[in-house]
Amino acid sequence: MDVRRTTVRDMRRSNRSALLTTIYREGPLSRHELGLRTSLSAASVSNLVSELIAEGVVEEAGSVDSEGGRPRVLLRVSPTFRYVVGAEVGETRVKVELFDLAMNVLASAEYPIDAPQPAVVVKHVLEGLSTVIASSGVRSDLILGVGVGVAGVVEGNAVVDAQTLGWDAVPLREMIAEGTEIPIQVDNGANMLGQAEMWFGAGRGATDAVVTLIGSGVGAALVADGSSYRGTRSSAGEWGHMTIAYGGRQCRCGALGCLEAYAGAEAVLERYREAGGTVSATDEEAALIELLDAVGTSEVAATIVDETVGYLAAGVANLVNLVNPERIVLGGWAGLLLGERYLDDLRAAVGEHALRQPYSQVSIELCELGRDAVALGAATLPVLRLLRDGGVVPARS
Amino acid sequence: MDVRRTTVRDMRRSNRSALLTTIYREGPLSRHELGLRTSLSAASVSNLVSELIAEGVVEEAGSVDSEGGRPRVLLRVSPTFRYVVGAEVGETRVKVELFDLAMNVLASAEYPIDAPQPAVVVKHVLEGLSTVIASSGVRSDLILGVGVGVAGVVEGNAVVDAQTLGWDAVPLREMIAEGTEIPIQVDNGANMLGQAEMWFGAGRGATDAVVTLIGSGVGAALVADGSSYRGTRSSAGEWGHMTIAYGGRQCRCGALGCLEAYAGAEAVLERYREAGGTVSATDEEAALIELLDAVGTSEVAATIVDETVGYLAAGVANLVNLVNPERIVLGGWAGLLLGERYLDDLRAAVGEHALRQPYSQVSIELCELGRDAVALGAATLPVLRLLRDGGVVPARS
DNA sequence: GGTCTTAGTTCACGACCTGCATGAAGCCCG
DNA sequence: CGGGCTTCATGCAGGTCGTGAACTAAGACC
Numbered sequence: 099m100d101v102r103r104t105t106v107r108d109m110r111r112s113n114r115s116a117l118l119t120t121i122y123r124e125g126p127l128s129r130h131e132l133g134l135r136t137s138l139s140a141a142s143v144s145n146l147v148s149e150l151i152a153e154g155v156v157e158e159a160g161s162v163d164s165e166g167g168r169p170r171v172l173l174r175v176s177p178t179f180r181y182v183v184g185a186e187v188g189e190t191r192v193k194v195e196l197f198d199l200a201m202n203v204l205a206s207a208e209y210p211i212d213a214p215q216p217a218v219v220v221k222h223v224l225e226g227l228s229t230v231i232a233s234s235g236v237r238s239d240l241i242l243g244v245g246v247g248v249a250g251v252v253e254g255n256a257v258v259d260a261q262t263l264g265w266d267a268v269p270l271r272e273m274i275a276e277g278t279e280i281p282i283q284v285d286n287g288a289n290m291l292g293q294a295e296m297w298f299g300a301g302r303g304a305t306d307a308v309v310t311l312i313g314s315g316v317g318a319a320l321v322a323d324g325s326s327y328r329g330t331r332s333s334a335g336e337w338g339h340m341t342i343a344y345g346g347r348q349c350r351c352g353a354l355g356c357l358e359a360y361a362g363a364e365a366v367l368e369r370y371r372e373a374g375g376t377v378s379a380t381d382e383e384a385a386l387i388e389l390l391d392a393v394g395t396s397e398v399a400a401t402i403v404d405e406t407v408g409y410l411a412a413g414v415a416n417l418v419n420l421v422n423p424e425r426i427v428l429g430g431w432a433g434l435l436l437g438e439r440y441l442d443d444l445r446a447a448v449g450e451h452a453l454r455q456p457y458s459q460v461s462i463e464l465c466e467l468g469r470d471a472v473a474l475g476a477a478t479l480p481v482l483r484l485l486r487d488g489g490v491v492p493a494r495s
Numbered sequence: 496m497d498v499r500r501t502t503v504r505d506m507r508r509s510n511r512s513a514l515l516t517t518i519y520r521e522g523p524l525s526r527h528e529l530g531l532r533t534s535l536s537a538a539s540v541s542n543l544v545s546e547l548i549a550e551g552v553v554e555e556a557g558s559v560d561s562e563g564g565r566p567r568v569l570l571r572v573s574p575t576f577r578y579v580v581g582a583e584v585g586e587t588r589v590k591v592e593l594f595d596l597a598m599n600v601l602a603s604a605e606y607p608i609d610a611p612q613p614a615v616v617v618k619h620v621l622e623g624l625s626t627v628i629a630s631s632g633v634r635s636d637l638i639l640g641v642g643v644g645v646a647g648v649v650e651g652n653a654v655v656d657a658q659t660l661g662w663d664a665v666p667l668r669e670m671i672a673e674g675t676e677i678p679i680q681v682d683n684g685a686n687m688l689g690q691a692e693m694w695f696g697a698g699r700g701a702t703d704a705v706v707t708l709i710g711s712g713v714g715a716a717l718v719a720d721g722s723s724y725r726g727t728r729s730s731a732g733e734w735g736h737m738t739i740a741y742g743g744r745q746c747r748c749g750a751l752g753c754l755e756a757y758a759g760a761e762a763v764l765e766r767y768r769e770a771g772g773t774v775s776a777t778d779e780e781a782a783l784i785e786l787l788d789a790v791g792t793s794e795v796a797a798t799i800v801d802e803t804v805g806y807l808a809a810g811v812a813n814l815v816n817l818v819n820p821e822r823i824v825l826g827g828w829a830g831l832l833l834g835e836r837y838l839d840d841l842r843a844a845v846g847e848h849a850l851r852q853p854y855s856q857v858s859i860e861l862c863e864l865g866r867d868a869v870a871l872g873a874a875t876l877p878v879l880r881l882l883r884d885g886g887v888v889p890a891r892s
Numbered sequence: 893g894g895t896c897t898t899a900g901t902t903c904a905c906g907a908c909c910t911g912c913a914t915g916a917a918g919c920c921c922g
Numbered sequence: 923c924g925g926g927c928t929t930c931a932t933g934c935a936g937g938t939c940g941t942g943a944a945c946t947a948a949g950a951c952c
Binding site: 502503504506507510535536537538539542560562563564565566 | 906907908909910911912916917918919920
């Protein structure tokens with residue numbers, strides 16, 4: 099099972115955590131409302147809140163008239179109590195951003211890379227960390243932690259397998275941690291983007307959702323009962339290599355008929371070329387835009403795009419049937435390009451593949467944060483830990 | 496979120512629950528071991544256990560020599576503390592069984608049905624209940640509850656949609672509850688079978704698993720972090736209608752290329768007939784056996800079976816990739832027939848469709864409880880409630 | 893200025909778990 | 923065969939917690 103709560107002190111921590119999480123997630127709230135939301139007694143709320151205020155985690159933020167009585171004082175998590183850093187490690191760049199607890203970007207640094215070697219990446223992350231600390235003027239001991247989102251499978255803070263980076267068994271957390279006192283957490287980039295959409299984007303309010311990530315390749319982040327589902331060894335969410343066309347096109351993973359071999363941007367362009375279409379752009383994103391823009395004039399482009407929506411719909415429908423989510427978020431840069439133009443077509447096509455019951459319960463939405471939200475999502479890792487610990491910041495030796 | 500634990504009394508209930516669950520699931524244990532397992536202090540274990548013993552929930556069961564010290568007294572949940580009933584509502588029969596808490600069958604009743612009308616089913620369940628009570632001689636106020644597994648989608652104890660039974664929006668729990676004082680819980684039959692395999696069959700010990708159910712149709716029960724995953728509105732696990740062959744065979748759900756249209760027993764036999772094969776049996780199960788037995792002599796049969804294993808493997812691989820389970824259990828009568836003969840072939844074929852990483856972390860096993868375990872699984876519902884409540888039996892008015 | 897309404901706080905109380913000391917029960921060895 | 927040893931189990935004092943009820947705070951309305 100999970101963490102056992104046994105002693106009476108654990109209970110307090112758990113209640114602090116519930117309270118703090120509620121304040122953080124559901125915006126400014128009064129003590130009264132907090133009592134209702136957490137089903138704690140007014141006395142306990144008062145008690146805990148005064149403790150949180152004394153520690154500086156929570157602060158009062160104005161008040162609201164109540165109907166003819168004493169006005170209620172609103173509470174919020176103090177944005178400047180601590181700060182967090184998020185880093186994105188992708189194929190082509192390392193991006194580091196520093197946020198306050200309200201997730202405002204205070205500083206940002208970016209380093210293009212061509213050959214993503216672990217040592218180089220570590221150097222850039224640490225360099226970025228120093229840079230954002232310096233340019234924001236935030237005291238480094240006020241930084242809660244650094245979350246790192248990597249384009250690969252992460253198992254317990256080590257990168258186990260990252261095909262696109264060519265990494266295998268890289269102990270990334272330890273490597274970064276050697277260069278700083280600040281706690282490091284490493285996780286899968288797709289999950290981080292999903293986390294960002296769940297907290298601040300199209301996934302807000304949902305507890306059972308799937309955030310899809312359609313770029314050159316295809317992936318997904320699964321959210322079950324309000325928290326990210328990782329599977330037994332953290333590699334859940336490999337949606338791209340789901341067989342949807344048995345015996346079909348060969349995928350770069352080696353198998354036949356994977357969704358990615360039809361709906362990934364690389365595959366879409368390849369299918370277009372095979373069908374006789376041509377694009378002038380060499381950049382994948384520009385090429386896909388070119389293809390999408392050609393739909394009005396080119397029969398071939400129209401067919402390819404139409405088929406792509408169909409394949410994608412089958413993949414989405416499989417998610418709908420299997421996990422019965424309340425929301426599916428279409429994300430990733432290619433997902434965004436397709437979704438902007440064909441979201442309604444996609445929704446309809448999903449209906450043809452999915453069962454009536456789960457289909458009627460799901461809403462399929464476009465992502466809201468664009469492609470650059472990996473660092474934002476990664477920065478939620480230390481925030482999540484803070485909320486889980488009820489605002490108790492572990493002493494740094 | 497889930498149930499909030501706030502007061503100090505909830506803590507005790509939660510600890511009782513942890514203790515009782517550990518005793519139930521991990522067999523006879525001494526107080527000392529319980530302390531280690533639950534990370535409760537020895538004093539608390541002693542305290543709680545003596546309470547549980549006084550209430551009759553737990554009993555001592557012999558002792559074991561320790562190395563040169565006082566022997567440890569083993570504790571177990573008293574099998575005769577209470578009793579539970581499980582019922583299976585299928586297309587062709589209603590089956591009711593009465594168990595003690597060790598899940599020994601004490602009495603059983605079965606009613607064949609042809610037209611599964613709700614009223615008839617309710618009558619049979621109630622009749623079965625009286626029968627098993629009478630023939631086992633168990634006092635009816637000692638029966639914790641009746642779990643009912645229905646072949647259809649269940650949302651909050653009401654049957655929302657059951658294609659095979661032709662039901663829609665049947666408030667089954669209320670209907671049964673009108674005829675008895677004993678608490679009723681209704682759930683999906685596939686999930687119940689999954690539950691049975693997880694507790695007593697091939698799923699034992701796994702916390703992230705999928706129990707597949709291959710019969711005439713195809714379904715699955717998802718288990719995440721040790722408990723059944725139901726999705727947002729309880730219809731998760733519709734594995735059979737996952738598209739695996741885009742634009743392929745028409746499924747009875749109306750869509751094209753569903754897994755069920757290839758790997759469900761009905762579809763397999765249909766594909767066999769289309770390919771020119773013939774079977775003499777009219778019963779589906781006998782027919783499938785006939786087909787499987789013909790593999791050695793008939794080219795057509797061999798091809799069909801070979802292809803079936805392939806399609807099924809693609810479906811299983813999709814589960815492996817998407818949810819990264821530690822175990823997949825092949826269940827259902829057709830799954831059992833196929834698995835007995837081709838489990839190794841299936842495992843290998845899954846490897847061709849799944850990613851290396853998650854494939855290496857999963858074990859694919861044959862179910863152990865056969866096809867008749869729905870009632871057993873359903874009977875775990877009241878047991879689960881008992882464990883969750885820490886052995887506190889709600890007073891019946 | 894009195895009364896009403898709503899928000900938030902204080903405090904005694906009962907309930908809880910833990911650590912430590914103590915009791916229980918068998919083994920080992922002289 | 924009895925004292926010491928080891929391991930298991932329990933009783934008790936102490937500290938912590940959330941709750942309910944009484945109480946204070948702060949504004950609206952007449």
